[in-house]
Amino acid sequence: MDAISLIVRSIFVDNMIFAYFLGMCSFLAVSKNVKTALGLGVAVTFVLVLTLPINYMLENYVLKAGALQWLGEEYAGVDLSVFSLLVFIAIIASFVQLVEMVIERFSPSLYNSLGIFLPLIAVNCAILGGSLFMQQREFANVGLATAYGFGSGIGWLLAIVGMAAIREKLEYSHVPKPLKGLGITFIITALMAIGFMSFSGIDI
Amino acid sequence: MALSSKTKAVLLGPLNKNNPVIVQVLGICSALAVTSKLEPSIVMAIAVVLVTAFANVIISLLRKTIPNRIRIIVQLVVVAALVTIVSEVLKAFAYDVNKQLSVFVGLIVTNCILMGRLEAFALGNGPWPSFLDGIGNGLGYGWILVVVGFFRELLGSGTLLGHQVIPQALYDAGYENNGLMMLAPMAILLVACIIWVHRSKNKELQEETN
Secondary structure, three states: HHHHHHHHHHHHHHOOOHOOOOOHHHHHOOOHHHHHHHHHHHHHHHHHHHHHHHHHHHHHHHHOHHHHHHHHHHOOOOHHHHHHHHHHHHHHHHHHHHHHHHHHOOOHHHHHHHHHHOOHHHHHHHHHHHHHHHHHHHHOOHHHHHHHHHHHHHHHHHHHHHHHHHHHHHOOOOHHHHHOOOHHHHHHHHHHHHHHHHOOOOOO | OOHHHHHHHHHHHHOOOOOEEEEOOOOOOHHEEEEEEOOHHHHHHHHHHHHHHEEEHHHHHHHHOHHHHHHHHHHHHHHHHHHHHHHHHHHHHHHHHHHHHHHHHHHHHHOOOHHHHHHOHHEEEHHHHHHHHHHHHHHHHHHHHHHHHHHHHHHHHHOOOOOOOOOOHHHHHOOOOOOHHHHHHHHHHHHHHHHHHHHHHHHHHHHOOO
16 A cells, blocks of 8 residues: 555656656657657666665665674674765666667667667666665665655656657747747746646645 | 967857757756755755866776776766765765755766766867866856756745845835745746747757757
């Protein structure tokens, strides 16, 4: 039950893009058509679901102050938390490499349309952000951490697909010249974010 | 020390025509989340300037020895090490600000400006130009942050750096703080306004399609 409410919360209330603006770079650059956006969204969700439990385990059994206690009493005072950033990003980078190989093997067309943004998932703030928020919120068990990763990923996917759909329709509208492209995308994002704020304060 | 015109272009280009945030669309994430007050914006700007400059120098020194296939991991490790140092220093000397920035100091690691500059510049240039390029891009990112932080704090809470600047008389006359400015979406709307002004002045940056 906890897991379900956590998923719903992280999709709507704590949406990665609209509440924290994480993963904006690829959000702005890859949201030109729905199909590519969907592909990237799925890839991001996949990486989040895989990396969050691993990072959670590392955080709780290796990195945190006193986490090494299971090795014996003399390790109880070891605090490796300064290395958490390094460890998290290394895990994420290697999983992105894995996803890249899988996509290249099974869907070359998606691989080509994602282009440079596939390796850049490694530096997608949404993914490292997921791990850092997980560290900050101290989830009770690994299941909750996975649920959080899944919800955040789906929320990101929802946002980028919605944005891509709006931008496809935007082709036919008259936008002031200096606002074309980037400017109007920013304004739409802001309006969508204000829309998503209506979810905040909902307690599930 | 007189700067040659090329060095000047490397240092000053990112402040205007090549701005990382509003032209190259890099590093938006953190630009938006930390700007609700002026002070964290300034701290964040300084942190990014330092990390970009030194990461550029280190990668530029190593550029002939890094094998091409693993360069992304090497870059991430260098950046993560620098960010860890910055975050520890902040924890020691500016604990309150560090609290306000929460996870966003750590997220400098994934700031696209860093990867973008390392890939595009440091891998092909010597340490000194790379250092200037890092400073330039950091400052280009910083001034957007400071402008957005300035307006959000001024209009949202009527203060600057925590000092009251809007006189009490104005409040007595019926002026109200604009609470909307404190909300995250307003940051992105302000950046959109900066883009609007910037592109009206620089017509060659305007895009053809939506």
